[in-house]
Amino acid sequence: MPGTSDLVVETTGLRKEFRTRRGRKVVAVDGLDLAVPAGGVHGFLGPNGSGKTTTIRMLLGLARPTTGSMALFGEPVPRRLPQVMGRIGAVVEQPKFVPAFTGRRNLTLLAHTVGVPTKAVDAAIAQVGLSGREKERYKGYSLGMKQRLAIAATLLKSPDLLILDEPTNGLDPAGIRDIRTMIRELGENGVTVLLSSHILAEVQQVCHSVSIIGRGRLLASGAVEDLVGEQQVKQVRVGVADPGAAQRALQATRWKVGRDGDRLVVEGAEHAEDITRVLAGHDIYVRELTPVRADLESVFLQLTHDTSLHGSGSAVVDDDTTDETTEGGAA
Amino acid sequence: MRLLRVEVSRFFSRRAVVLLVLGAALLTGLLAGSRIWDTRPVTASELAEAKAQVAEQLAQPDFQRELRTCRDDPETYFGPGATSADCDVNLVPTTENYLNRATLDLAQERRGNGTALVVFVAALMIIVGTTYAGGDWHTGSISNQLLFEPRRTRVWVTKALVALVGCGVVAAVLLAAFWTALALVADARGVSTGSGTVSLIAWESLRGVALAAAGGLGGYALTMLLRHTVGTLALLFAYAAGGEALLALLPVDGSARFSPTYNLFAWVRDGVRVYDQSVVCSPSQGPTCDQRLSITLVDGATYLGVLLLVTLVLSAVLFRRRDVP
Numbered sequence: 001m002p003g004t005s006d007l008v009v010e011t012t013g014l015r016k017e018f019r020t021r022r023g024r025k026v027v028a029v030d031g032l033d034l035a036v037p038a039g040g041v042h043g044f045l046g047p048n049g050s051g052k053t054t055t056i057r058m059l060l061g062l063a064r065p066t067t068g069s070m071a072l073f074g075e076p077v078p079r080r081l082p083q084v085m086g087r088i089g090a091v092v093e094q095p096k097f098v099p100a101f102t103g104r105r106n107l108t109l110l111a112h113t114v115g116v117p118t119k120a121v122d123a124a125i126a127q128v129g130l131s132g133r134e135k136e137r138y139k140g141y142s143l144g145m146k147q148r149l150a151i152a153a154t155l156l157k158s159p160d161l162l163i164l165d166e167p168t169n170g171l172d173p174a175g176i177r178d179i180r181t182m183i184r185e186l187g188e189n190g191v192t193v194l195l196s197s198h199i200l201a202e203v204q205q206v207c208h209s210v211s212i213i214g215r216g217r218l219l220a221s222g223a224v225e226d227l228v229g230e231q232q233v234k235q236v237r238v239g240v241a242d243p244g245a246a247q248r249a250l251q252a253t254r255w256k257v258g259r260d261g262d263r264l265v266v267e268g269a270e271h272a273e274d275i276t277r278v279l280a281g282h283d284i285y286v287r288e289l290t291p292v293r294a295d296l297e298s299v300f301l302q303l304t305h306d307t308s309l310h311g312s313g314s315a316v317v318d319d320d321t322t323d324e325t326t327e328g329g330a331a
Numbered sequence: 332m333r334l335l336r337v338e339v340s341r342f343f344s345r346r347a348v349v350l351l352v353l354g355a356a357l358l359t360g361l362l363a364g365s366r367i368w369d370t371r372p373v374t375a376s377e378l379a380e381a382k383a384q385v386a387e388q389l390a391q392p393d394f395q396r397e398l399r400t401c402r403d404d405p406e407t408y409f410g411p412g413a414t415s416a417d418c419d420v421n422l423v424p425t426t427e428n429y430l431n432r433a434t435l436d437l438a439q440e441r442r443g444n445g446t447a448l449v450v451f452v453a454a455l456m457i458i459v460g461t462t463y464a465g466g467d468w469h470t471g472s473i474s475n476q477l478l479f480e481p482r483r484t485r486v487w488v489t490k491a492l493v494a495l496v497g498c499g500v501v502a503a504v505l506l507a508a509f510w511t512a513l514a515l516v517a518d519a520r521g522v523s524t525g526s527g528t529v530s531l532i533a534w535e536s537l538r539g540v541a542l543a544a545a546g547g548l549g550g551y552a553l554t555m556l557l558r559h560t561v562g563t564l565a566l567l568f569a570y571a572a573g574g575e576a577l578l579a580l581l582p583v584d585g586s587a588r589f590s591p592t593y594n595l596f597a598w599v600r601d602g603v604r605v606y607d608q609s610v611v612c613s614p615s616q617g618p619t620c621d622q623r624l625s626i627t628l629v630d631g632a633t634y635l636g637v638l639l640l641v642t643l644v645l646s647a648v649l650f651r652r653r654d655v656p
Contacts, residue, residue: 061481062474063654081481090478096471100346106472112337113479153475 007074008161008192009036009059014068016054016216028054030216031068036194036209041187043207043224044196045296047304051216052196053093056163060090072161086114089154090163095146099139103130103149106138111156124152129178143170151179162186162193168202180206204296212303219303227299236272238264239288240279249282250275265292334480338493347462352501355455359505362444363512370435372520381429388424398422435517437510438528441535442600445510449539449599452505456498456543457567460550463494465560474655483651487555491548491643498547499540506536538599542635549639552646584610587624589634597631 016029029051036042046052057063059070061078070077072084097106107121125134128148133141141149147170154162164183168176184206187193197203203210204224211221220227240246243264250257255268255275269275276286342348373381388394401408401418409417433439467473480486510532517524554563571591578586587593587607597603604625612620 057654060478062477064652078481085478085481088478092474092478094471096475098341098345098466098470098472101344105344109337109341110475110479112340113334113476115333157479 006038007035008038010071012069015066017066028216033218034211038192039190040208041183041193041195041206043203043210044194045203045210045300046213050213053165056092056165086157087160089157089159091150091154092165095150097138101138102135103138104134107153110153116156120156124155127155128152144172144175147171162191165196200297200300212300214304228296235265235267235292237290237292238266240284240286246279246284249279334489338489342463342493342497345466348459351455351459355452355505359509362448363509366444367516370433373430373432381426384429385424385426435522437517437524441532446599448509452502453543453546456502457546457550459498460494460547461554461560461563464551464554468558477655487647487650494551495544495548499544502543503540506539545639549642552642555650556646579608593626594631594634597626598635602627
């Protein structure tokens with residue numbers, strides 16, 4: 001693998017196969033090439049079972065790749081993972097702490113593992129808004145509090161790379177806003193954040209760049225605006241009193257005209273006023289003219305839909321079910 | 332060293348571990364207390380009561396008749412050659428018959444309660460080791476720990492060390508407390524204990540501590556392998572109970588050599604001599620056929636050591652290689 005110094009996360013041909021308890025082989029990640037540049041917030045998108053969590057788990061040494069190579073900060077992992085782990089904070093799937101310990105004790109034990117002073121624990125607790133609740137037992141925490149504690153744990157090491165798997169899961173609206181703001185600020189302050197999320201609006205709001213995967217493969221990657229721009233199709237939604245007559249009038253042009261209920265969707269017009277001019281020429285007057293903007297959701301749905309239609313047919317596992325394989329029988 | 336401190340803290344912070352240690356301490360105390368109470372010196376009132384009971388029985392007409400009959404014909408009672416003195420010795424009640432109080436003899440305690448305590452503490456330490464590792468898998472916190480210390484061998488070894496030393500220290504404290512309490516009480520009662528007995532107790536206790544430490548380590552290693560506390564305990568129970576049943580059914584001479592229980596006692600008691608059901612003696616063999624089997628200390632150590640070693644190697648290697656959920 002070429003050691004590209006400005007890439008914080010890099011995978012080449014990464015593949016992960018599991019065997020189910022019934023012996024069936026499933027491919028969770030299928031030749032994934034992922035590149036996350038340094039700095040900023042990078043979204044990691046994919047439908048359920050696309051291999052996001054498995055990829056993250058392999059990067060963090062929790063799962064072994066079947067084939068392929070990975071690097072973090074240019075260092076090959078898992079071989080050199082101990083050398084770079086001190087720079088990485090991560091939340092993988094659900095927060096996992098000792099239920100009988102307080103939130104603070106859980107963090108203190110983790111902090112002492114890597115020689116982080118106790119005062120950093122208090123700072124991390126304050127940063128995620130858990131002050132005052134840190135002396136309660138973890139098992140009494142709400143899902144949102146657990147999530148906050150998990151994020152606090154990632155901050156203990158003052159990481160250069162933060163890997164967050166669905167970090168706003170279970171948070172209330174205020175919590176979601178706080179965490180998104182925190183992620184954005186971390187990204188702006190030089191921390192590279194790899195944000196795996198199903199919430200497309202969240203990714204679009206927070207991320208500078210994004211990688212979209214489906215069936216364990218990379219489908220698209222790049223700046224959010226570029227991806228949205230690439231997929232942008234100039235469409236205009238037109239509302240008129242007589243859609244049939246308007247459709248006939250517009251079909252005389254080179255534009256594509258379709259129906260969307262009682263409205264028309266016109267594709268190919270350079271300017272919206274061209275449409276009004278044509279319709280006015282036929283004594284049809286427009287009461288609605290709305291440009292249809294592509295967003296990350298439509299890009300995501302289009303890419304992942306195409307994959308599901310044209311996929312290689314290799315079986316994939318849902319991220320949430322990987323522990324039902326022979327590799328990871330949970331207690 | 333940092334990791335070791337964290338693991339020691341985690342070990343003694345686990346509620347299940349603390350409860351098991353407290354339970355072991357409580358039962359050790361109860362056992363010591365019951366032996367001290369059961370061997371307490373006879374009080375003056377107890378002696379007086381016993382004497383009164385003797386006098387009452389001696390005064391019973393039925394008893395006097397029985398005694399007279401015996402003295403008239405002692406051989407009917409005690410066989411040829413018996414004399415009337417035998418009737419007095421065997422039939423006439425004494426105060427000791429009514430007091431039924433043994434003295435605190437450490438040599439006897441070693442063979443009885445001492446061995447029972449060692450086995451009991453070792454069994455609890457196996458559960459301690461099991462629950463110490465099982466908690467990490469049950470809560471999933473093992474993956475969180477690996478996000479902070481990804482060197483799996485280091486994590487496994489550190490935890491193993493804590494299980495070994497933690498269980499060993501707990502067992503050492505409990506056994507030392509038990510024997511010290513009994514020795515002090517025996518000394519206060521003027522019961523002397525020979526240096527040979529003290530030495531035997533010390534060696535048996537040391538073997539007990541080693542057994543408990545190894546039990547804790549083995550329980551930990553097996554749980555790291557199976558990733559399930561209850562699964563580990565079920566497997567151990569199945570091995571202990573099922574193993575004995577299987578050995579009893581095996582038509583192979585000397586199969587008792589592989590009994591988990593016999594080997595365990597061979598280690599604790601510096602060898603045992605047991606009855607081996609698998610050896611069938613025919614009348615033609617006469618006295619040359621011996622159904623008893625000797626299992627030495629070394630035999631027991633080898634048996635238990637091999638089991639532990641296989642478990643440790645499998646556990647460490649697979650923990651390094653397998654995916655962590």
